[in-house]
Amino acid sequence: MAVLTRPEQEAPTPAPAAGRPPRSLVRSAVFWTFLLVLTLVFVGPIVWMLLTSIKTNPEATSVPPTILPEDPTGAAYDGLMRLDGSYPVLRWFLNSLLAATLHMLLVLAVASPAAYALARLQFKLRGLFFVVIVSTLFVPGFVFLLPNYIIIDKLGWLDTIWALVVPGAAGAFGVFFLRQFFAMLPGELEEAALIDGANQWQIFTRVVLPNSKPALATLAVLSFLTNWNDFIWPIYVLFSPERLTLPAGLRLLQGAYTTDYPVIMAGAFVASVPVLVLFLFTQRYVIEGVSRSGLKG
Amino acid sequence: MTGTIGTADAPAPSTSHGERRQNNPNTRARRERRAAYLFLAPNLIGLTTFVAIPMLMSIVLAFFSVDGFGGYTFVGTANFERMVNDPLFLSSLGRTLIYLFVLVPGLFVSGLGLALLVRSQFPLVGLFRTALFAPNVISLVVIALIWKFLLTDDVGFVAKILGRVGITPPSWLGDPSYALATVMVITIWFSMGYYMLIFLAGLQDIPREYYEVASIDGAGPWATFRNVTWPLLKPTSFFILLTSTIAVMTGGLEMLVVLTNGGPANSTTLVIYYVYQQAFVYGEFGYASAIASIMVLILLAWSALLFALTRGGRFTHAD
Numbered sequence: 164m165a166v167l168t169r170p171e172q173e174a175p176t177p178a179p180a181a182g183r184p185p186r187s188l189v190r191s192a193v194f195w196t197f198l199l200v201l202t203l204v205f206v207g208p209i210v211w212m213l214l215t216s217i218k219t220n221p222e223a224t225s226v227p228p229t230i231l232p233e234d235p236t237g238a239a240y241d242g243l244m245r246l247d248g249s250y251p252v253l254r255w256f257l258n259s260l261l262a263a264t265l266h267m268l269l270v271l272a273v274a275s276p277a278a279y280a281l282a283r284l285q286f287k288l289r290g291l292f293f294v295v296i297v298s299t300l301f302v303p304g305f306v307f308l309l310p311n312y313i314i315i316d317k318l319g320w321l322d323t324i325w326a327l328v329v330p331g332a333a334g335a336f337g338v339f340f341l342r343q344f345f346a347m348l349p350g351e352l353e354e355a356a357l358i359d360g361a362n363q364w365q366i367f368t369r370v371v372l373p374n375s376k377p378a379l380a381t382l383a384v385l386s387f388l389t390n391w392n393d394f395i396w397p398i399y400v401l402f403s404p405e406r407l408t409l410p411a412g413l414r415l416l417q418g419a420y421t422t423d424y425p426v427i428m429a430g431a432f433v434a435s436v437p438v439l440v441l442f443l444f445t446q447r448y449v450i451e452g453v454s455r456s457g458l459k460g
Numbered sequence: 461m462t463g464t465i466g467t468a469d470a471p472a473p474s475t476s477h478g479e480r481r482q483n484n485p486n487t488r489a490r491r492e493r494r495a496a497y498l499f500l501a502p503n504l505i506g507l508t509t510f511v512a513i514p515m516l517m518s519i520v521l522a523f524f525s526v527d528g529f530g531g532y533t534f535v536g537t538a539n540f541e542r543m544v545n546d547p548l549f550l551s552s553l554g555r556t557l558i559y560l561f562v563l564v565p566g567l568f569v570s571g572l573g574l575a576l577l578v579r580s581q582f583p584l585v586g587l588f589r590t591a592l593f594a595p596n597v598i599s600l601v602v603i604a605l606i607w608k609f610l611l612t613d614d615v616g617f618v619a620k621i622l623g624r625v626g627i628t629p630p631s632w633l634g635d636p637s638y639a640l641a642t643v644m645v646i647t648i649w650f651s652m653g654y655y656m657l658i659f660l661a662g663l664q665d666i667p668r669e670y671y672e673v674a675s676i677d678g679a680g681p682w683a684t685f686r687n688v689t690w691p692l693l694k695p696t697s698f699f700i701l702l703t704s705t706i707a708v709m710t711g712g713l714e715m716l717v718v719l720t721n722g723g724p725a726n727s728t729t730l731v732i733y734y735v736y737q738q739a740f741v742y743g744e745f746g747y748a749s750a751i752a753s754i755m756v757l758i759l760l761a762w763s764a765l766l767f768a769l770t771r772g773g774r775f776t777h778a779d
Binding site: 197198201202204205206208209211212215224226227228272273274276277279280281284285286287289292296299301302303304305306307308309310311313314329330331332333334335338362363364367388391392394395399410413414417424427428431434435438439441442443446449450453454 | 489491492493495496497498499500502503504505506507509510511512513514515517518521574577578588589590591592593594595597598599600601602605606607609610615617620621623624649653654657658660661706709710713714717718732735736739740745748749752755756759763
């Protein structure tokens with residue numbers, strides 16, 4: 164595996180080991196400058212969205228451009244943060260919040276018992292179930308878009324919140340993710356509970372779940388983010404403007420205010436605040452979750 | 461919910477816990493089996509309804525023609541024949557291949573580069589990782605809207621900045637010869653942080669001792685990379701090649717819908733957009749399903765090729 168061929172002469176000077184920043188002053192300067200520029204490239208557009216949303220429209224399109232708003236105004240937000248009106252951003256925000264929260268809870272409720280069964284219980288078809296569930300992870304999501312639309316129609320869920328909450332909750336991701344975690348829990352706790360006469364449901368709710376909080380939190384955050392950001396699915400299963408989610412509503416907003424930068428950026432910013440705040444507070448979980456599983460919810 | 465605590469409720473007076481469990485292993489196994497199926501039931505019902513049945517439907521629909529009133533007519537392989545003779549589909553396929561050949565290596569190299577850059581522990585490293593990953597937590601619609609405005613002709617921020625230094629930029633999204641490239645750059649911008657994270661996890665799995673040995677042997681940074689990092693990163697690399705192909709080929713629809721609508725002059729109509737357009741704009745569910753099936757076949761073929769080329773490179777991340 165590791166093809167570490169020993170060089171002819173034993174060179175005593177250790178090369179800078181990987182995993183340490185460069186040492187010389189010039190190299191450090193280059194390194195930090197490069198990092199700062201990169202960060203600006205990544206965060207700049209997001210900050211620009213916020214700054215534009217508090218400018219007046221003339222300033223947002225002025226030449227030469229301004230970076231910081233000369234006269235910060237919340238005008239763009241005034242018209243948006245209402246529950247009624249043609250572009251009720253606040254209502255869309257609440258719709259998104261409700262849908263994403265319900266979806267998150269459903270994912271946890273459906274995935275965790277299934278993951279527990281696959282990780283800890285003995286039954287004949289266990290291996291088969293696991294392979295089948297995981298293999299659906301590799302079927303691209305767009306394949307399901309069209310048939311699911313037909314199924315949701317048959318269920319009578321078109322234009323309801325259930326169309327947003329339910330279909331994705333049965334996905335294989337949560338099961339796969341939690342199963343990997345549950346499988347690593349030490350068996351002694353379960354044994355002790357069994358000896359005390361607990362049944363499987365009690366072991367699951369009183370032993371396994373309380374000991375899996377980090378994994379459950381990670382899955383909760385990932386499923387919330389995915390559901391909040393979803394766009395293509397909501398624009399097809401929802402018709403009534405007042406039932407839209409925020410990302411879906413942004414398209415209406417864009418259609419109506421094509422050239423009003425501050426208003427559209429204000430809507431976009433409102434759509435980003437919850438996910439950015441959630442990410443900032445739970446980034447350890449998100450980063451751990453994404454990098455361990457290699458998959459987003 | 462799943463059962464009873466029967467034996468615990470009425471234990472035979474003389475039986476200890478250990479003996480009791482040995483006394484009825486069959487009961488216990490049966491209970492465990494029953495519990496397992498009950499635990500799995502909600503998920504299996506959901507998977508059947510929203511995953512298994514849709515997959516079958518998608519295949520079946522490819523052989524039907526669906527009219528605007530929900531009437532289905534069996535048309536045999538007509539949808540597939542139509543595909544071969546559809547210049548718009550063929551050109552979207554060609555465009556998708558270009559897109560793949562640029563983005564898959566592009567994301568690989570940029571993701572690995574970023575990961576190598578922020579792998580070490582230096583002050584504020586967590587902050588940098590967070591910043592580089594940040595575009596991934598925002599909705600793609602928001603990303604598309606931000607870039608749409610940044611890149612607007614004449615009055616967009618980028619055009620104004622370039623104007624200050626005397627450069628008149630092309631119409632990034634309005635010129636057919638630039639639009640696809642622009643979409644590709646934006647895609648790399650928002651997704652490279654994600655691949656960075658996966659590479660970072662792979663890098664952290666490489667035991668430190670290998671680097672210590674390399675350092676004692678006097679290997680320079682390049683030799684260390686080639687002889688230690690690269691070979692030990694192979695499972696991660698394999699995983700990234702596989703998942704990025706799927707993501708690039710089947711994702712990013714939001715961007716196309718918001719940024720370009722497949723235009724100008726179809727220059728950003730990728731296969732995924734064409735499927736979307738056929739299904740949801742023209743209501744051609746059958747034809748759209750046929751194209752989607754072909755896409756899945758292409759992805760399967762690519763995965764098989766990747767498996768063969770890497771002699772089944774293992775999934776460390778998917779276990």
